[in-house]
Amino acid sequence: MEITVAEALKIGGLRHCRVVAGSRNLGNKILHIDTMEVPDIRPWLRKHELLVTTAYAIKDDTQALARLIESLAEVEAAGLAIKPGRFIGNLPDFVIEAADKLGVPLIEIPVDLPFIEITHPLMKAILSRQARRLEYSEEVHRALLRVALEGQGYDSIATTLQSLLECGVIIFNREFEVLARAGASDVVPTPDQRAHLERMSGAGRTRLGHSGWRYCCQPVRVRDRVLGYVAVCEQHKHLNSMELIALEHACTTVALEIVKQRAVDETARRLEMDFFDELLDGAVRSREVAERRAAALGWPVETSYYVVVSDVDGFESHVVSKGGEPFARAIKDRMVRTAQSALARWLGAQVGTGPAVMVRSDSLVCIVPVASDPGKNGVPAAREIMRELSGRMEGMSISVGVSHVHSEILELPVAYREAHHAAHMALVLFGGNCVTHVEDVAVFNLMMTGIDHRELGGFCNRMLGPLLEQPLSDRAVLMDTLETYVLSGGSHAETARRLFIHRNTLKYRLNKLENILGRPLTDPSYILNLGVALRLWRLLKAEALTSPSIADSL
Numbered sequence: 001m002e003i004t005v006a007e008a009l010k011i012g013g014l015r016h017c018r019v020v021a022g023s024r025n026l027g028n029k030i031l032h033i034d035t036m037e038v039p040d041i042r043p044w045l046r047k048h049e050l051l052v053t054t055a056y057a058i059k060d061d062t063q064a065l066a067r068l069i070e071s072l073a074e075v076e077a078a079g080l081a082i083k084p085g086r087f088i089g090n091l092p093d094f095v096i097e098a099a100d101k102l103g104v105p106l107i108e109i110p111v112d113l114p115f116i117e118i119t120h121p122l123m124k125a126i127l128s129r130q131a132r133r134l135e136y137s138e139e140v141h142r143a144l145l146r147v148a149l150e151g152q153g154y155d156s157i158a159t160t161l162q163s164l165l166e167c168g169v170i171i172f173n174r175e176f177e178v179l180a181r182a183g184a185s186d187v188v189p190t191p192d193q194r195a196h197l198e199r200m201s202g203a204g205r206t207r208l209g210h211s212g213w214r215y216c217c218q219p220v221r222v223r224d225r226v227l228g229y230v231a232v233c234e235q236h237k238h239l240n241s242m243e244l245i246a247l248e249h250a251c252t253t254v255a256l257e258i259v260k261q262r263a264v265d266e267t268a269r270r271l272e273m274d275f276f277d278e279l280l281d282g283a284v285r286s287r288e289v290a291e292r293r294a295a296a297l298g299w300p301v302e303t304s305y306y307v308v309v310s311d312v313d314g315f316e317s318h319v320v321s322k323g324g325e326p327f328a329r330a331i332k333d334r335m336v337r338t339a340q341s342a343l344a345r346w347l348g349a350q351v352g353t354g355p356a357v358m359v360r361s362d363s364l365v366c367i368v369p370v371a372s373d374p375g376k377n378g379v380p381a382a383r384e385i386m387r388e389l390s391g392r393m394e395g396m397s398i399s400v401g402v403s404h405v406h407s408e409i410l411e412l413p414v415a416y417r418e419a420h421h422a423a424h425m426a427l428v429l430f431g432g433n434c435v436t437h438v439e440d441v442a443v444f445n446l447m448m449t450g451i452d453h454r455e456l457g458g459f460c461n462r463m464l465g466p467l468l469e470q471p472l473s474d475r476a477v478l479m480d481t482l483e484t485y486v487l488s489g490g491s492h493a494e495t496a497r498r499l500f501i502h503r504n505t506l507k508y509r510l511n512k513l514e515n516i517l518g519r520p521l522t523d524p525s526y527i528l529n530l531g532v533a534l535r536l537w538r539l540l541k542a543e544a545l546t547s548p549s550i551a552d553s554l
Contacts, residue, residue, distance in 0.1 A: 002030065054082070069099050167239070280365070307419040309365055309366075403422070468537075
């Protein structure tokens with residue numbers, strides 16, 4: 001804890017001195033004491049320095065004393081203690097005015113007071129406080145180092161810091177999720193405060209709060225990267241310089257814990273991902289081997305599973321436009337963290353272990369064990385994943401596919417193919433940005449695998465032929481209108497609402513469609529066939545990009 005000018009005036013000979021100017025800055029810190037022996041001392045002046053002088057070196061130039069005041073203000077010195085009586089007489093008024101204007105504490109020393117009675121007691125007090133500061137720092141360091149070495153985790157760090165500061169403590173990760181709390185109420189920074197902390201990029205601490213709570217928040221940094229934050233409640237007091245030392249030590253300890261946890265998590269994750277990669281590829285063929293490896297990773301084997309696959313629609317174009325491979329890695333990492341967080345909240349109370357979340361190629365894959373109800377089909381969890389991903393990845397459309405529930409761990413390759421295909425169909429058939437269960441597209445899977453593609457193409461051409469011959473701009477609008485009309489069950493009001501158009505506009509488009517297709521859009525069977533044809537046409541068109549035989553059928 002530094003000594004201020006106001007505190008110094010109560011120590012040693014300074015008790016007999018008086019402040020003649022600059023009293024508004026008596027809170028200035030004193031870290032150094034020096035005397036003046038040369039006229040041009042400006043190059044040797046330091047921040048937080050108290051300069052003690054008789055002004056002998058400038059006794060014949062009173063303007064130099066004013067310039068000295070200006071120099072002290074420029075370097076943010078603590079103040080000037082001067083014994084004017086012997087060499088310059090009374091302090092000139094313009095010097096006192098300059099010190100007042102610039103906020104430099106100007107202290108007048110009695111003519112019979114030796115400098116040693118000022119410098120010696122003040123240096124002794126500064127060194128004593130620095131010694132206490134080092135002793136306190138060592139005490140805090142030992143307490144927190146013991147926590148780190150014993151591997152007691154974030155809770156113990158928060159509890160230890162709380163006991164040292166007697167203030168509530170919250171430890172956040174970089175997403176502002178609470179890692180630990182001790183003696184603090186259930187509060188988190190507001191979005192504006194989070195944005196402020198992120199703009200700081202870890203440059204120093206800041207104070208946050210409102211009428212309900214006030215915290216001193218310091219970032220946890222490793223190699224110039226912010227990994228989290230430690231917030232100390234200042235509802236009843238502001239942390240002093242000694243207590244800020246404890247906060248800095250705590251941030252270092254939290255950084256070590258984060259790095260350690262990341263290393264442990266990364267090792268476990270790598271083992272887990274290697275196992276599931278082999279499993280999804282069908283490389284693990286023995287049920288006994290699969291169960292033994294799953295059990296070693298803490299995975300339940302006597303339960304059912306389903307797979308959720310999430311794809312960023314047009315991922316490659318995003319990567320090209322936003323910065324290449326580093327952007328792709330950042331997006332994939334964010335998707336993994338977001339999905340883990342969403343599933344932990346959604347399924348934590350029902351599932352005995354967390355789901356496996358990984359990236360395979362450009363897809364996010366979640367393997368979710370179903371603990372108590374095998375009838376759960378995974379759609380609610382998939383919707384939660386999509387909601388969280390959409391919120392964290394603005395401007396990107398997400399297509400999510402969900403597999404059937406499978407009771408055997410060796411059936412996971414089948415579940416993965418189902419979910420992957422459902423995600424693909426979500427984009428092709430429904431335009432993406434939706435959740436699709438494999439059962440929702442079962443009929444189209446049957447058609448694509450069980451019927452000759454030329455027959456499917458012929459069916460599409462018979463149903464939609466005249467419409468497909470329209471100019472591209474007209475065709476896109478009319479097909480979108482027709483598909484929405486089919487999905488709305490032939491309801492004009494619902495179709496207009498979904499398309500955000502007036503009913504008269506819809507009526508015009510439907511009349512045009514009837515003229516092009518040559519049949520009224522009133523027969524339910526005809527509308528059903530049109531809906532199937534529309535979906536099949538989109539599916540065949542997508543498949544045609546990679547299969548010449550399918551392209552020939554269109």
